[in-house]
Amino acid sequence: MVDETSLDDHLAGLAAEGRRFAVPLAAEQIRVRGDRRRRRKRAARMSGGVLLAAAVAVGGLSLARPGPESAPTAVKPTPSRSAPQFVPPTPSPGDEYASELGYVYNAMVVEDAVQVTVEQLRTERGTAVPTGVVHQVTLSPQTPVEVEQVAGGKAGDVPLGELVDRLRDGPRWVFAVDYDGEGRIQSLREASWLTVSERQQKP
The missing domain is CATH 1.20.5 (Single alpha-helices involved in coiled-coils or other helix-helix interfaces)
Structure with a gap:
């Protein structure tokens, strides 16, 4: 115990x-x-x-540190390298021509031809709007042009050579430019059916 x-x-x-x-x-x-x-x-x-x-x-x-791609300030703008390039329109199957809509201006006689600038347009609700594509073409003075307002309201066909003075300034007059299957311009037709904004016109 x-x-x-x-x-x-x-x-x-x-x-x-x-x-x-x-x-x-x-x-x-x-x-x-x-x-x-x-x-x-x-x-x-x-x-x-x-x-x-x-x-x-x-x-x-x-x-x-500013990067190499920073935009310079107070520099005069230059055309963009990525701006769309002009491609002649191609007629649809069964059509004789394809049309480009555009302002036609800067007309001048160059030797035996007429050179003009075409500023391409598209239509939005019946109003002409620039696409950003601008190109120059050299045409025969005998190229037929269907006019109305350009000729003072009198509809008719006149050779391009007679419209150099009227088409010298611009942009003002809108035309349908007709191209054949080879990309050649066959005629111009005044697009009098379109409404052109006054701020887009140059007297």
């Missing part, structure tokens, strides 16, 4: 001793893990701040 009591006391003493050492050990591990977490967070914040500062610095330098 005495031995059992002594054994119980001894075991109880061992358990108490174990708890006394175990509690501080567990608390120390918790403190160490907490310190590690705080150091990791601090390191992450510091590295993130450094990366952000570097990104801002690089971005600021890239913004401050």
